[in-house]
Amino acid sequence: MNVPDIIIAVDGYSATGKSTFAKLVAKEFAFLYLDSGAMYRGVTLYAMEKGFIGAEGSIDEDALLAAMPGLELHFEHSEEGTQLFTGPRNIEKEIRTMEVSGHVSPISAIPYVRAWVDERLHSFSEGGKVIMDGRDIGTTVFPNAELKIFMTAKPEVRAQRRYDELVAKGQVADLAEVARNLAERDYIDSHRETSPLRRAEDAYVMDNSDMTLHEETVWLRGLLQGKFGILE
Numbered sequence: 611m612n613v614p615d616i617i618i619a620v621d622g623y624s625a626t627g628k629s630t631f632a633k634l635v636a637k638e639f640a641f642l643y644l645d646s647g648a649m650y651r652g653v654t655l656y657a658m659e660k661g662f663i664g665a666e667g668s669i670d671e672d673a674l675l676a677a678m679p680g681l682e683l684h685f686e687h688s689e690e691g692t693q694l695f696t697g698p699r700n701i702e703k704e705i706r707t708m709e710v711s712g713h714v715s716p717i718s719a720i721p722y723v724r725a726w727v728d729e730r731l732h733s734f735s736e737g738g739k740v741i742m743d744g745r746d747i748g749t750t751v752f753p754n755a756e757l758k759i760f761m762t763a764k765p766e767v768r769a770q771r772r773y774d775e776l777v778a779k780g781q782v783a784d785l786a787e788v789a790r791n792l793a794e795r796d797y798i799d800s801h802r803e804t805s806p807l808r809r810a811e812d813a814y815v816m817d818n819s820d821m822t823l824h825e826e827t828v829w830l831r832g833l834l835q836g837k838f839g840i841l842e
Contacts, residue, residue: 613639613834614756618741619805621747624763624792625768625775627818628743631761631826633691635741639829639834643732644685646751648694648746649727650718651705652683656696663713675722685734707781710792715798724750724804746805748813757837758813759830767819768792780783 613678618635620628629645636643657663660677662670685692686700693702715721717723734751735742744751763771769789776783790814799807809815814833818826834840 611640611831611834611840613641613739613840614838615737615739616756617735617739617752617836619752619755619758619810620741620743620761621718621745621748621758621813621814622743622816623763623768623807623809624795625772626761626763627771627823627826628761630823631818632741632743633736633821634827634841635830639739641739641741642735643692644731644742645692645694646727646731647706647714648685648692648702649683649711649730650723651714652694652696652701652712653678653681653723653727654710655701655705656681656718657717658710658713658791667713669716669720671722674720678722678726680790684732695772703779706779707759708776708783708787708791715795715802717806718745719798719802721804736770745799748807749808753810757833758810759816760809760813761816761818763795763817763819765789771827775829 618641620632624627628781629647633643635641647789657674662674662677664670682697684695685837686695693700694705695701731742731751742752746762748755769785769792772792773785773788774784816826819830
């Protein structure tokens, strides 16, 4: 399928499978995949390790902002997929823990952090076919993206997916805690002042509560063919 050089912006709620979908699309249609959520998780891990997040979840924003110039995050691509690094250190597994998940929304709500991440995402995506997922890609990071998709699913489906994902990685998880964390993140992301989570007016909605990954790619293939007049 000959897809033109476009940017696909994928937004949506936590645990809707945005990253899984975007990675699959990247592999299927030869796109460069960028995970904006991983960047925010990387900043969160950095803040945790530096002691900028207190026991009660309070954030020392001044200390974080002063230290941000010393943080270097970048993606590396291999057979295992896209991995996030800080310098030579692979932090992909570390940023996927429940502890990081519990702090990532407040960290990502800080305007300076969002501007810092946005600047790097733009530099990573210059030229070619790019697919990027997050919570404000189609509304803020790439408002002129040629194709925007907003993913959603039933809360109970999303909680089960995240729980299964954590268990598969060998982490101890509680389904009720996972559901609470997702609901909390949804609220924070949707109500923050800077770049809140919302559907772009020109985004196509995918409710994948009852869809398989194969059905998701079939859905996208039809969308690409119709929107860009692609003939196989």
